[in-house]
Amino acid sequence: MKRSIVLTVVAALSQTIAVFAGPEPKQVVAPPPPPPPEFFRPNEFDIGAFATWVDFPNSRNQGGSVHGWGGGMDFTYWFPWKYAGVRFQGTGLSIHSGIGHTSRTVNILGQEEKVSFGGGSVAAGLINADVLLRLPLDDFWPGVHLAPYAFGGFGGILVGSGGEGRTINQTFIVTGPINNPNFSPTTREVTLRGRVRNSIRNNIGTDRVLGRIGGGLEYRFTPNIGIFTEASYVIPNGASNNFVDWNFIGLRYAF
Numbered sequence: 001m002k003r004s005i006v007l008t009v010v011a012a013l014s015q016t017i018a019v020f021a022g023p024e025p026k027q028v029v030a031p032p033p034p035p036p037p038e039f040f041r042p043n044e045f046d047i048g049a050f051a052t053w054v055d056f057p058n059s060r061n062q063g064g065s066v067h068g069w070g071g072g073m074d075f076t077y078w079f080p081w082k083y084a085g086v087r088f089q090g091t092g093l094s095i096h097s098g099i100g101h102t103s104r105t106v107n108i109l110g111q112e113e114k115v116s117f118g119g120g121s122v123a124a125g126l127i128n129a130d131v132l133l134r135l136p137l138d139d140f141w142p143g144v145h146l147a148p149y150a151f152g153g154f155g156g157i158l159v160g161s162g163g164e165g166r167t168i169n170q171t172f173i174v175t176g177p178i179n180n181p182n183f184s185p186t187t188r189e190v191t192l193r194g195r196v197r198n199s200i201r202n203n204i205g206t207d208r209v210l211g212r213i214g215g216g217l218e219y220r221f222t223p224n225i226g227i228f229t230e231a232s233y234v235i236p237n238g239a240s241n242n243f244v245d246w247n248f249i250g251l252r253y254a255f
Contacts, residue, residue, distance in 0.1 A: 047074075047252070051069075053068070054244065068096060134149035135149070151215065152213040
């Protein structure tokens with residue numbers, strides 16, 4: 001009997017302790033951290049600005065070199081598949097002949113004389129439409145916000161007026177007639193006027209359509225701001241006028 005009373009009291013006390021202890025504490029689960037921002041995103045629209053240098057390697061075979069400096073802008077859209085996109089790019093250039101001031105021997109009324117002339121410059125514009133493929137390296141190495149890319153497309157080169165070299169206006173003292181025993185030699189002044197055709201027009205010619213292929217590197221400091229450099233081999237319609245186009249000191253803003 002006493003044992004039953006003791007067990008009843010112990011059971012009642014255990015229920016009382018459970019009531020006063022309250023409900024069991026709930027376990028709090030922290031939410032997962034947000035994913036890191038993408039530096040190269042799908043459906044991205046980019047605006048870039050850059051400086052440009054071009055070189056016509058075939059001009060060296062013609063006794064000089066032709067090169068140019070300038071700058072431009074591009075507008076790029078990356079598809080929902082962020083590894084491919086399309087771009088429109090425009091560049092303004094001042095193309096120079098690197099021959100410099102030189103002279104040539106010409107025959108003036110049977111007498112050889114040296115005519116001095118120099119190179120010239122011509123304004124030109126490049127427009128291109130390209131397809132691009134890129135590979136963001138931070139897909140494989142987080143924190144390496146670098147993306148090599150390749151591109152190819154077509155466009156045109158628009159050549160301005162000028163580029164024919166400077167005007168020749170030189171006066172020579174010529175003794176003649178030459179090799180004529182019936183007349184005594186006489187001396188006269190002969191003025192030679194004209195313009196020298198230099199290798200700029202020889203290499204570029206008139207406005208032309210062109211194709212090009214190339215590649216570059218872009219580095220992103222933030223998901224919106226980056227720098228890039230790229231080079232392309234440009235093939236205008238026509239022979240012996242291919243050139244190299246290097247866009248450097250490029251800045252890009254991505255929306």
